[in-house]
Every structure is written in structure tokens, then in C-alpha cells.
Amino acid sequence: MASRREPPDLAALLRQKKAQEEAASKPRFISKKERERLAAEKKAKEEEELKRKETTLENGHSNGSSQPLRPRNEIPTGPKAMRADDRGNRQGDRREGDRRDDDRGPHRAGAKRGAPMDDEGRRTKMEMNDEAELRAKYMGPVVNQSTFSAKKKRRRTAANKFNFDWDPDDDTSRPDDPIYKDRLEPVFKRGGEESTDELVRRKAEAIRRGDPETGEERARQLLEQHERAKQAAKRKALGSHWSEKRLEEMKERDWRIFKENFGIATKGGAIPNPMRSWEESNLPRRLLNIVHDVGYDEPSPIQRASIPIALQARDLIGVAVTGSGKTAAFLLPLLVYISELPPLNDVNKNDGPYALILAPTRELVQQIENEARKFATPLGFTVVSIVGGHSLEEQAYALRNGAEIIVATPGRLVDCLERRLLVFTQCCYIIMDEADRMIDQGFEEPLTKILDALPVTNEKPDTEEAENPQLMKKYLGGKDRYRQTMMYTATMPPLVERIAKKYLRRPAIVTIGNAGEAVDTVEQRVEFIAGEDKRKNRLREILNSGQFKPPIIVFVNIKRNCEMVAKDIKSWGFSTTTLHGSKTQEQREASLASVRNGQSSILVATDLAGRGIDVPDVSLVVNFNMPSSIESYTHRIGRTGRAGKSGVAITFLGNEDTEVMYDLKQIISKSSISKVPDELRRHEAAQSKPQRGQKKVEDSGGFGGKGGWQ
Template sequence: MSSTRKEPPDLAALLRKRKAEEELASKPRFIPKKERERLEAEKKAKEEEERKRKLVKNGTTPKQSIPTGPKALRNDAPPERVNGGGDRDRDPRDRGNRQGGKRGAGDEDDKRVKMERNDEAELRAKYMGPLVNQSTFSAKKKRRRTAANKFNFDWDADDDTSRPFDPIYAERVEPLFRLGGYETTDELIQRKAEAIRRGDPETGEQRARELLEQHERAKKQAERKNLGKHWSEKSLEDMKERDWRIFKENFGIATKGGAIPNPMRSWQESHLPRRLLNIVADVGYDEPSPIQRAAIPIALQARDLIGVAVTGSGKTAAFLLPLLVYISELPPLAEYNKNDGPYALILAPTRELVQQIESEARKFATPLGFTVVSIVGGHSLEEQAFALRNGAEIIVATPGRLVDCLERRLLVFTQCCYIIMDEADRMIDQGFEEPLTKILDALPVGNEKPDTDDAENPQIMSRYLGGKDRYRQTMMYTATMPPLVEKIAKKYLRRPAIVTIGNAGEAVDTVEQRVEFVAGEDKRKRRLQEILNSGQFKPPIIVFVNIKRNCDMVARDIKGMGFSAVTLHGSKTQEQREAALASLRNGQIDILVATDLAGRGIDVPDVSLVVNFNMANNIESYTHRIGRTGRAGKSGVAITFLGPEDNDVLYDLKQIISKSTISKVPDELRRHEAAQSKPQRGAKKIEDSSGFGGKGGQW
């Protein structure tokens, strides 16, 4: 060993080298299978070489002859022969190791490495101080410990995962379940069970039996739940509670009350008589509306009913069809009972609505042999008495004129057992509460329903009383439920079922609502002219104003713009009203200018635009005004002019527009001070009606 001391290595270089080695060792490295095999072979070769070297070292193998010829000059010859010096050119330490067999090259290397580590430790202690609180954790040892227990994810080449000779896989069958429902047969399951028995003699019988039992359980569960099918794809017997809940949500149907039947999905499932279904098809009712789907099954069970639905939702047919089924089971009118009054009574607030209901009722009643008579103001009592001379199963009337007929003994209700109040909230608004109460009190009391649970039992309510009479059935249809309407309902209806379509008091989603702040009559007329001249809206068009004298004035201005117009208000006679509506329906007139008299009950097909020249006094009237368009599933537009006089309704207007899915609240209305909170003072009283003496409301 040399007496001169080696220079210590650079500390920074040693640290960088060790850090690089640790980072390299800490990184996971994926070794392919071929590479692993190569490394394993090299490792075995080294081990074999080390074993042979130890054998030679211990003298257990004969000495190999030293080549003396040209082979000694080759690169793989022993170094002592190449150098030509033999043992004299070898390091004395090597000679001693080879001669004594106690010390080898490995010991010398270990000694040299130990000296280098001592030098490194001395340098570290000199410049960095002694090591304190040194952790004994070793990442390499940790990795070695955990790597030994890791699962090997490589496939074993000896494993055959395809199993091509297994009879179970050779006779593969269709899956037990498919997306969309249960689509297997018992024959396929039996074949699979037989294949299991043949392929597995030991446990095949048990496995096959378990497969069959699992199939039966799955089959029963699939039949019970009917998974994967929409309610429209299921039969009526397969409909479950969840399906009915989804059905009601799809059509916006909400019901309250005990023992309410499920809605009808189609006319074929309505349980209406076949003859009446043929008439429905002839009239052109392809699909029932939501109120018809919900109300008809309830009415057919002789239940009292409150129907809350937006205007234009098909309420007329919803109460007419069950009414016709009801009176079809009663004795026909003859000489002995034709003067005892009608079987059914329908009340409506306006003449126009009465005539519309009469026209619709005759489409269904006339083919069945029933008579429908309307009693409204504007016609002489003698003419209406003549129409009643042979009796009528159904009477449609306004409350005011009907009270006149009762007081003059032109009509009695001895056998009346079916009452319908259409637009009940409008009748209350027009001041018809007193005549409505008189009419309901004039009905016979012997067939009133009991206010018990029996009123919800269809079997009991369908029985005849005394051989010919049946329990009175009362229905009320309304768009809103003010307190006075609830008061009448509680007094005259017995345990009623309540059907709500959508949200009460809200406009339908087929009407796009627009509002514009236009102050002053002149500016509004100019804006109206711009709208009419834009060509975006085709006739018929309805323009609403608040007072009668404005009707003729606005209509005159519209005619000056080059459009044909007609007016409708309370000062018009019945003949003038009918002529105005007829001219609008047949296309002779483009624009109708009307008061709230036309807000309800006016069914003009294909109205493309409603203009509120003056905003309505309350949000209910506004809702019914814009309901003249967007009817029967078609779309429409409603444009409203606003001014300072409309501050009381701006909050409600903002709320109702914000609930629409196709309308947008303009920024001016959203930021308006009056639209931020509801007015605190009491509701504004409507005093447009001056009585009920057969003329309906005076608008």
C-alpha cells in the first residue's frame, strides 16, 4: 500500500452522484418480459461464474494449463502471460492473495471503498458538522420490502383463458338481460343448464339448478317492475305507481281528495261508451287534453269535482262527456216528465261563453238524441220559453237570465241532478254571487250527497234513489280560486276531488309575453300602428281596452291605418255581439277591439296576437286576456302597453312573466320601483257589473 494519502474527493460531486442514484432508483421502471428473461440469464451466468471461481480458489478443481503459444497474445489470455512478467509484474498484494488463498481482490475492493467512505465522512464532519438526529429510514429497503409482496399482473403463458374445449363456452347462448328490458326464453336457459351438467360432472347439477332458480327470480322481478319501458309502451295492467307519477308530471296534473282514480292515457282507455267515442273521433279530438285526462275518469265515478285549469285547456269537453254518460242512464224525457225541468244545468258568466258551450254540446248531444237549449240575455223570454216547450235534457245559461226564468215560473229544477259552473271565478267577479246562490238553492234537496266518506264511494253514488233519481253531481271549473269561490264550493260540493293543471292563475307556456312602457294615448296608437304594419302577425288580432268608450275610438283609428276592425263591449246588443264574433271567425274582419267582456269564453281560432292597449286592472284579467291566443297547443304573442297608472299590477306582472319558459322580463320592468314588492293596500274592487238582470256584466 502506498504511503502517500489520496486526495479526498469533491463533496459536492459525491452528493450529486448519490442524489442522482437515489432518484434513479426511486423511479419505477417497467421491464418487459424478454428483458427480464435476459437479466435472469445474465444473473445465473454470473452466479455460475462466481461458483466456479470459488471452487478454483479453494483448490477443488485441477489447475488449467497456461498457454505458451500464440493464444497467449490474445485479449482473453491471462494478463500475467501477456505482460510477460509472470508473478514478478503482479502487485504484491495480488501475489499474496493468490498464494495464500486467504485474501482476494474482493477484500481489497472493500477496503478501498471503506477508506473512501471514511474520507467522505471526515470531509462532511469538517465542513457540515457532525450528523445528529439522523433518520435510519431507507427508501431502497422500503421498496424492496413492499416490492416482494406486490401482485404480478403479467399473464402466465401456461394459462389458457379462452377455454375453447369447455362445452359451456362451446354452446354459448344469448345474455340473460339486454338493455331495454327482459329478452330471454326458457328454452335458452334450459340449454345452458344442460351444457353445465355435461361439462361439469361433479358440481354441474347444483350449478344448473342455481341457474334455473336465478332465472325464475329475475323473470318474476322483471315482470313485477317491467324495467326499461316508458309508460306509453306499457299496457294499462302493467302501469305501476311510479309510472302514474311520471305520467302526471308529463302533463302537469295534480290531484287532491280521497279515492281519486288514475287519469286516462287515451280515449280508448276512458271507459266512455263506444257510441260516444265514435262521436269524439268524428268531432276531431285525437288526443285528450290534460284536464280531460284527469277530470273525465273522476266525473265518471259520480264524484263532485273542482277543476282548476288555464283558459283554452279543453274544459268544455271535460265536463260535457261525463254529463252525457250520466243522463244517458236516466229515463228519456216524455210527456209525463218533460215539464219537470232539465237533467243537467251548465252555468257560465257571459253570453258568448254560453253560446260557445251550447255549440260544443250539440256536437255530442244531438247524435245521442238529447236537446240542448241556451238561456241568455238579449233574447225575449217568450222565444226561450218556446224553445223549452218540449223539454230539454241540458240547459246552458247565464245566472242573471236564469234567475228571471225561475222567478217567472218559466222553468223548474224538479229533476235536475247534474250542475256545472264554468268560469266560476268570473261569475263571482261580475257580481253573480247572489243569483248563483239563488239558482243552487232552487235545486232539489232530496238527492243531495251526504257529507261523509260515502260521497267518495262511486258504487254508492251511482245508485238510484227511489227508482229513478240519482245523487246530485256538482262540478266547478275555474282558472283561479278566490275566497268567494271557495266559499261556494264548501257549501254546495260534497267531498270534491280537486284537479289542478299547471299552476293556478298562471299563463300558458304557449304565449310569449312582451311588455313595453308607452305613456300617452297618441304614443300607444303610433306604436300599435308600427306593430300592425310590421307584417309579423296575421289576422285575427284582438286589442283590449279598459273602458267602453275607448273601443270605438281605437277601432276608428285602426280603420284609419288601413285595417278592418269591429268592437265588442257591454253596450252592444246580443245580435251585434254575435255578428262581430262571426265576422272575426270567418275572416271578414282583421281586428277585434274589446273590453274584458271578450277576456273569457271567446274562442276565436288561430289568434296570432293580443295587444293590451290598456293594462288590465288585475292580474287575473290579464291572464285571461292573453289566453285568447296560444290556444289548443298553438303559439301566440301578447304585447302589453304600460304606464304610470299600472303601478299596482307591475309586481304581479313581473312574477307571472318570470314564470313563463318562453317569455323574458325586460330590464325596465325588473328595475321598476313598483315591481319590487307587492302593494300593501287591499285588492282593488271590480265594479264593472251593474247587476244581473239578464244582461250579464256591463263593460
């Protein structure tokens, strides 16, 4: 008995199907030889199929019977096909066309007629898809395929290309556009034509006359709009010069240009802006009136920069070239300071001065005294000078009623302190003028004694509070205020810096121009002349040329030459006087007075007149002997070209001046109006700075010596 056949298990069939699908989905590696064999078999099969089709078609056409031999979906080829169609065309013709289409492939023939694709076309497409799937499985997807299109590139280039053709629709300047109905037409000011304000005013007047109804309102709006446009232009304009702007319109850029114009450089914390004129200086009106009466029309650069700082009760170091107006720069803030203190009376007149001014030479002290009295006397303040050459009894008598301001040399002031003729109980304002010169003359020790004798209860703290104007202006109880110390110098040697660090608290530093250089108002000339006789002949030619008006200053290095040169000048018919250290104080004052009042046209002097001597309107300085230091040369030629006026300095050089030729060439080359002569430029000693040891220069000037270490 045959066994009964069991039906297939459905779960087993599903597992089998799933296993087959997983096996089919796994990639199957085919070697290169296997792929070549399969490709050859496929190609042979296709050729065989093609031959079979061609043979079938030929046999069917020759036998006249198409039914058994005709492939599927082919058009009949029997006698019935010879019948005409409805359009009058023979079907045989269509058959010929179809045959031509069949030669191009069944896919293209069917596609051309809109017929469905035959089996051969479907197989070809499936094979192509299979190849693509195999390629993706074994070789991965196609990457780094370029998407460049020349057509798109040309389209993008043409789109970004600027079109210079004018499109009338882009015109936005149409006057009848409602957007620009109320816009003010620009009116430009040209040289020789009416101002913009006048043109706008005339336009407004024409509107009033031409429109009786609304002309008044339109004209008013035009004027208001013009005024608003002017104000906006002023606010935004950067091209306006600082002199054309009000103080509140000044920007940081304007102040920077202002400082560059006057050669002002400042550092040391929060520094106030310089003053542009006396009216913007914040000085009291009474003091401003005195300034105008004295004849100070425009402030000098050092005055512009230092006065606003000093008015904030800040300690100050002023570095400026000689003849820059430093005296008024420290006098005016001093007077404002002591004006706020109680006046001197019988109770406090013996407690000392309120302010002390120190200077290195008698002549400079007397010059500062005379200048201070111009401002202090109208305000009711007393100025007393203490210098050598006068008896102590005479100076004690001058101090009997007290003095708000004392101007002194360090040596004589120390004598007064040691003899108890003077105390500094209430001194709260210290000024050191020509500080570097005082150090050069050996006044470091007397200067230290004076500064140590000042009260310490009103010293400023060495903290950031010393830079706070509000705190430094406060009273410390009663009448006392913080001490304010100011130092003015032309150079900053190490000893001067040491004193400044010890006695000044967080000072503001103001530098005018370049320290130690001559001013640009002095034309410097150099002539190589050896021997005193040749120099005297050349000096005679210069004086007889008539190019320079008196007063004229001739500098020599030693005292005995001073009298000899003056004697020769007098023999040439010129009125002359001398100034050197062997003269008494009265003789010095008489010599300076004769030059200032015009009695003597030429002053022959040693370096005693090199610094701190102000002789107005000196047109010429002649260095009969070149000084041994470039600093002394700078101060000598600084006697001319003062107060903004021009001057000339002529220097005679010889082989004995080789040590200063390099520095002389450098300082002349920095001047904008001077030219270095070829002989000095080519000189061997002017090519490099000499290596010099400390050599004390002998000078019998009688004013403490030149003191310059060369």
C-alpha cells in the same frame, strides 16, 4: 414417679392445622420498609452463597481433591477426569465447557444439557412464583394489558388487501361450462343494425340447417328462451317510457311521471289514474266515435284527469288555466250520466232538465251550447240556452218539448224560476263553469238561489260514502240518482271556496299547472309607452310588420276607447270589429261571427272578451291598456296560445300601471318562454307588492263590471 405422657388428640391437631392454614391463607400486610429490609437480606444471602460457591470451587481445583469440597451434582475434577472419553475428547475440555455453562447460571446450564434443574434453580423459580402470588394478593390481577401484536396486524392487513392479480381458476365465463350450456347469449341492439328479434331468428334458422337431427328442437328452445327473456326485461325495466307500456304495465312511478309531464295534481281521497288516450277513457264506443269525428285527437291535461273522476260519479273541482279544454272535460261525463237515465217523454218532459250548466256571460253560454250540440245531437239529446238579450217567450217556446241539458247565465235563469217557466224536479247534474268569474260579477246571490232550488232528496251524504263510486252510481229508487256537482274555475277565491264547501260533497280536486298563471304557450312581451298617440303608432308598426296572421285581438279598458281605436285601425287598411257591453246580444254575436269566419281580421274589445270567448287560432293579443288586475291580464292573454298552439301577447305599460307592475313581473318571470324587460325589472313599483286598499275599478263594460277588488 414420672407422669405418663398422653398421646396427642387428633381432633386438636386437625383444628390446629386448620387454624394455621386459615392464618396462612389470610393476606398479611407488609409495610414498605419491611419489604425493603427483606429484599436486602435476600440479596445479601444470595451474594454470600455465590461467594461461598466460588471459594469452594477454587479450593477444590488447587488441592487436586474434589471429593470433600465438590458440590452435589458437579463433574469430578481429579486426575481421573483427565482420561479420554469414548469419543476421543478430553474430559478436561468438557469440564471447561461445563464451567462456562455454570457461570451462566445452574438453571441454564442444566437446561442446555437436558439435565434436571438443581436446587438453586428450583428456589429461584419458587421465589418468582411467590412474588407473583404476593403481587396478585396485594395489588390485584394485571388488567388493561395490551395484546397488540405487530405480526398479527401485518397478517390481518395483508389478508384483507385486494388482490388485482387474475386467477384463471376464478373464470366463470367459459363457454364449455355445463352450467352455461343452455344460457342465451346476449344480443345487443345498436343503431343502424338489425333488431334483436331478427338476430335471434337468424341464429335459430342456422341451428335448424346445421343440425338435421336435433336442430328443430334446439331452435324452438332458443326462440322460447328469447321470448321469456324479453318479457322478463319488460317487467323489470324502469327505463321504458310510460308511452311504451301497456295500461296494465303502468307502475306508480310511471303514473307519477305521467302527471308531471302534463302538470296534473290531484287530491281528495281515492283518485283514479288519469287516462292516457281516448281509447283508455272508458267512454262508450258511440261517444268515442263522435269525439273522433269532432276532431279531438288527443285529450288535454284537464280532460285526462277529470273525465275518469267524473265517470265515477264523484263531485269535482277543476282548477285550470283558460283555454285548457274544460268544456269537453265536463260535457263528456255529463252525456254518459244522462244516457243511463230514462228518455224524456210526455210524462216527464215538464219536470225540468237532467243537467244544468251555469256560465257567467252570454258569449260563454252560447259557446258551451254550440260545443254541447256537437256531442248531444247525435245521441238524441236536446240542448237549450237561457241568456239575457232574448225574450222569455222565445226561451219558453224552446223548452216546450223539454230538454235534457240547459246552459244558462245565473241572472236570466233566476227570472225563469221566479216566473215558473222552469222547474228542477229531476235535475241531478250541476256544472258551474268559470265559477270565480260568476262571483266577481256579483252572481253569488243568484247562484245560491239556483242551487237551493234543486231537489234535496238526491243529495249525496257528507260522509266517506260520497267517495265510493259503487254507492254513488246506484239508483235511489225508480229513475233517481245521486246529484253530481262539478265546479270549474281558474282561481279559488274565498267566496268560491265557501260555495264549494256548502254544495259539493267530498269533492276531488284537480289542478292543472299553477292556478292563476299564464300558460307556457304564450310569449309575453312588455313595452313602456306613454300616451295614446305613441301607442297607436306602435300598434300600427306591429300590425304592418306582417309577423302575425289574423285574427288579432286588441284589448282596451273602457268602451269609448274601443270604438276610437277600432276607427284608427280601420283607417290603416285593416278590417275590424268591436265587442263591448253597450252592444246588443245580436250585435255581439255578429261581431264574434265576423272574426271567426274571417270577415274581420282584428277584434277590438273590452274585458267582455277576456274570458269565455273562444276565437280559434288567435296569433296575437295586444293590451293597448294594461288591465287593473293581474287576473284580467292572465285571461286576456289566454285568448291566444290555445289548444296547444303558440301565441304572442304584447302589453303597453305606463306610469298609471304601477299597482300591477310587481304582479306582472312575477307572472312573466315564471314563464319559460318569456323574458322580463330590464325597464320593468328595475322599476321601483316592481320591487315590492304594493299595499292597496279596496278600490273598486270603474268599468263600463256593460257585462256586470269587472268586479275585481284591487
